[in-house]
Amino acid sequence: MHRSKEEQIAARRSILIVLLILLADQTLKILVKTNMPLYQQIPLLGQWASLHFVENNGMAFGLSFPGGFGKILLSTIRIGAVVGIGLYLRHLIRLRAPKGLLITLSMVLAGALGNIIDSVFYGLIFSESTPYTAAVLFPEGGGYASLLHGKVVDMFYFPIIKGNYPEWLRNGAPFIFFRPVFNLADASISSAVILILINQKRYFKHFDKTGKTQQKDPGNIESAATESAE
Secondary structure, three states: OOOOOOOOOOOHHHHHHHHHHHHHHHHHHHHHHHHHHOEEEEEEOOOOOOOEEEOOOHHHOOOEEEEHHHHHHHHHHHHHHHHHHHHHHHHHHHOOOOOHOOOOOOOHHHHHHHHHHHHHHHHEEOOOOOOOOOOOOOOOOOOOOOOOOOOEEEEEEEEOOOEOOOOOOOOHEEEEEEEOOEEEHHHHHHHHHHHHOOOHHHOOOOOOOOOOOOOOHHHHHHHHHHHHHH
């Protein structure tokens, strides 16, 4: 199928966004994993921001399915989601969807791909990270896990607000916001979803109820122009 110049530009822009985010995400993860022992913390902005190396077997912010089968299931779901997002992005490019929507969806795709790489391949290419030693890339004895059983590398920690709950709520337990540790891929997905929610009316007003872009009737345009001239 012949693509218009506009579609080609949109496709190239989406590919570039995905590649740049993937490159940044994977570069940072490799640097952290090969230079920091597990759980090491490096302050960035005093007590409000730090690099804190942790690994998780699951989804964004440490959520996971239990057991080895749960890990395979999660990786399979991730791969299916990436395929679906990629196909939907291609569909929107062909429909000439708004530039902002294509950019944010490309960010979601890049983030999903970034974490899939960890889950699928990191167990094969890295040695085990421990609290005492950093991991080795391509170790002689092989990696720490099999295909699809890799752990996702997280490193951003922003405990911006610290305090305690009231005594009548959780017995005055410590409170931290924002507690989850995340990575660049998570940030790409989350920020893109927020932007889509904020701009959803502007992004999706171009589509009719059938999901097609709304096309202006040339006859109506011509009539409107005639009326304006009169």
